Amino acid sequence: MLGGLSESRELWALTMKKSNKQRRAEIKARRIERAAALEARLRVHDVRKLSVDGPLPGLELADKSRLASCNTMFCEVPDFYLDRPFTCRDCGAEEVWTAKQQKWWYEVAQGSIYSNAVRCRACRLARRALREAASVHEGANLLRDEVARLRALAAEKPDAAALTLIEAALQSKWRSLRVVAIEVMGRWGGLEQIARLESFVAARRGGQNHRVWEREAADAAAKALRRLAEAQK
Numbered sequence: 722m723l724g725g726l727s728e729s730r731e732l733w734a735l736t737m738k739k740s741n742k743q744r745r746a747e748i749k750a751r752r753i754e755r756a757a758a759l760e761a762r763l764r765v766h767d768v769r770k771l772s773v774d775g776p777l778p779g780l781e782l783a784d785k786s787r788l789a790s791c792n793t794m795f796c797e798v799p800d801f802y803l804d805r806p807f808t809c810r811d812c813g814a815e816e817v818w819t820a821k822q823q824k825w826w827y828e829v830a831q832g833s834i835y836s837n838a839v840r841c842r843a844c845r846l847a848r849r850a851l852r853e854a855a856s857v858h859e860g861a862n863l864l865r866d867e868v869a870r871l872r873a874l875a876a877e878k879p880d881a882a883a884l885t886l887i888e889a890a891l892q893s894k895w896r897s898l899r900v901v902a903i904e905v906m907g908r909w910g911g912l913e914q915i916a917r918l919e920s921f922v923a924a925r926r927g928g929q930n931h932r933v934w935e936r937e938a939a940d941a942a943a944k945a946l947r948r949l950a951e952a953q954k
Contacts, residue, residue: 752817755779756804763803779804781820787828798834802827807837811844833940835933864895871901875908896934900941907945915949918942 759779781802788798802820809816818838826832840848871890874883890902903921906914925939 749815749817752779752804752819753806753815756806756817760803779820781824783824784828788834805838807839809841809844810839811848812841814841814843816841833937835936864897867895868897868901871898871905875905879909879911879914896937899934899938903938903941904945907942907949910949910953915946918946922946 756779759777783799783801785798785800802823804820805818805823807816807818808814816838822838826836827834867890871886874886877883879887887902887905890898893899893902903918906918919942921935921938921942925936
């Protein structure tokens with residue numbers, strides 16, 4: 722009797738697991754179809770006319786005030802976000818980066834406007850677990866420690882040693898170090914630092930640089946200058 726009950730529970734659990742998997746697949750398929758249909762409608766209709774009767778599933782209007790720093794000759798900020806199908810870089814699964822997820826990433830998390838989803842949730846979690854496992858080894862946190870050391874410089878006046886560290890960080894192969902170095906320069910707010918930040922921004926506006934890093938440096942510098950201006954009000 723107990724054995725039969727146990728088998729029934731196992732069968733029920735397997736059925737529920739399969740059912741949940743099927744439901745997720747169906748939801749994903751509907752999102753992909755909906756995204757394609759909505760994109761086709763937007764080719765002939767204005768998004769404002771389509772959304773006048775209420776929100777459209779799979780579409781989110783952008784808050785341009787949160788994306789003002791990205792409105793440049795190289796990248797116009799979007800008017801809206803659409804569910805975006807993509808193939809996971811690691812496992813090859815067909816996934817959807819939803820409009821709501823994009824709005825949160827760009828406007829709340831302040832992710833780079835040039836970034837896109839490339840991995841499914843399962844693969845992202847797997848990569849995170851690998852990073853956490855690697856971080857227990859000696860020397861694995863060197864980058865994190867270096868970032869913390871740079872951030873600590875912002876609370877001090879820039880001396881020769883600090884300026885040397887910032888210059889070294891700006892030449893680093895690690896993008897995170899370079900961005901933090903720009904942030905620290907903005908915190909210092911000296912005439913030389915402000916001029917350096919303005920040069921990053923001017924280089925992008927003048928069309929001198931087209932590489933991703935130069936664009937990101939200009940965005941980081943513009944953000945640092947805005948924070949400095951607000952702090953001085």
